[in-house]
Amino acid sequence: MSTLDITALNQYSNEELETRVDHGRLPRHVAVIMDGNGRWAKSRYMPRIAGHYEGMKSVREIVTACREIGIQALTLYAFSQENWKRPPEEIGLLMKIMEGYLKSELDLLLEQEIRFMTIGRPELLPKPVLRWIDKVETATRDCDKMILTVALSYGGRGEIVDAMRAILEDYRQGNVDLHDIDESLIEQHLYTAALPELDLLIRTSGEARISNFLLWQVAYAELHLTKTLWPDFRRRELLLALLDYQTRERRFGRTSQPDFPQTIGKPS
Numbered sequence: 001m002s003t004l005d006i007t008a009l010n011q012y013s014n015e016e017l018e019t020r021v022d023h024g025r026l027p028r029h030v031a032v033i034m035d036g037n038g039r040w041a042k043s044r045y046m047p048r049i050a051g052h053y054e055g056m057k058s059v060r061e062i063v064t065a066c067r068e069i070g071i072q073a074l075t076l077y078a079f080s081q082e083n084w085k086r087p088p089e090e091i092g093l094l095m096k097i098m099e100g101y102l103k104s105e106l107d108l109l110l111e112q113e114i115r116f117m118t119i120g121r122p123e124l125l126p127k128p129v130l131r132w133i134d135k136v137e138t139a140t141r142d143c144d145k146m147i148l149t150v151a152l153s154y155g156g157r158g159e160i161v162d163a164m165r166a167i168l169e170d171y172r173q174g175n176v177d178l179h180d181i182d183e184s185l186i187e188q189h190l191y192t193a194a195l196p197e198l199d200l201l202i203r204t205s206g207e208a209r210i211s212n213f214l215l216w217q218v219a220y221a222e223l224h225l226t227k228t229l230w231p232d233f234r235r236r237e238l239l240l241a242l243l244d245y246q247t248r249e250r251r252f253g254r255t256s257q258p259d260f261p262q263t264i265g266k267p268s
C-alpha cells in the first residue's frame with residue numbers, strides 16, 4: 001500500500017487491523033495533539049468540560065494501547081502555554097481533571113511499568129496538581145516499559161527559549177564554548193532530551209497546524225492528521241495512524257530513487 005486507503009482500511013475489523021501492523025517498523029516516539037474535546041461536547045449539546053472528561057478516557061485507552069503494542073515513548077499535549085488564555089472556569093475544571101487523572105492512574109501506570117513525566121513550565125499550575133505530578137513522577141521513576149510524557153503549560157517556543165537560557169548559563173560559567181553549540185547540544189537542553197527522536201505526530205479534530213507543539217522535534221516526524229475528535233480517538237484510530245505511518249517512506253532529505261546512469265551529469 002503506497003498511500004493510505006482509509007476507506008479500504010475502514011472495512012477491516014479491529015482484529016484485522018491489529019494483524020496488519022508491522023511490529024518491526026513501529027515508531028519509537030509518538031506524540032499527539034489531543035484536539036476537539038469542546039466540539040465533541042458541543043455536538044451533543046453538552047458543556048465543553050464533558051468533552052474533556054470523555055477525552056480523559058481516550059488518554060487511558062491510548063496509553064494502554066501504546067504500551068501493549070510496544071511504542072517506547074508517547075507524548076500527549078494536554079495544556080498549552082496559550083491555553084492559559086481560556087476562561088478561568090474551564091482552566092480550573094481542566095486542572096481538576098488532570099489531578100483526578102494522576103490520582104486514578106498511578107496504580108495502572110505502575111502495573112504497566114510506565115514511567116510518567118511532564119514537560120512545560122509548571123510554575124502556573126495549581127499546587128495540588130504539582131504535588132501529584134511529583135508523586136507520580138517519583139513513583140514511576142524506575143519503570144522502563146514505556147515513557148508517558150504529558151505536555152502541561154507547554155509551548156515549543158518557550159522550550160527553545162529555556163534551552164537557550166540553560167546553554168548561556170553554561171557558557172557564562174565557562175563550561176561551554178561557542179564552538180560547542182550545535183544541534184546535538186541544543187537537543188540535550190530541550191525538555192525531551194531523554195526521549196527518542198519523534199517519529200509520528202498525530203493531530204485529531206481536522207485542524208492542520210502545530211499549535212506551538214514540539215517545534216524543534218517535529219523536523220522530520222511523519223504527520224497523521226485525522227478528522228476524528230479526541231474523545232472518539234480510541235485503539236482502532238491508533239492502529240489506523242500506525243498503518244498510515246507504515247506506508248511512508250522516510251527519506252530525511254535523501255532519495256531512494258537513483259537516477260539513470262546515462263543521464264547523470266547531463267542536465268537538459
Ligand code: IPE
Pocket residue numbers: 034035036037038039040078079080083094205
Ligand atoms: C483539546 O480540546 C483540549 C485542550 C486544548 C485542553 P479543545 O478544548 O481545544 O476542543 P475544541 O478544539 O474547542 O473542540
Ligand code: IPE
Pocket residue numbers: 033034035036077078079080083207209211
Ligand atoms: C492545542 O489545541 C493544544 C492542546 C491540544 C493542548 P488548541 O485547541 O489549544 O489549539 P488551537 O488554538 O486550535 O491552535
Ligand code: MG
Pocket residue numbers: 035036037
Ligand atoms: Mg482545540
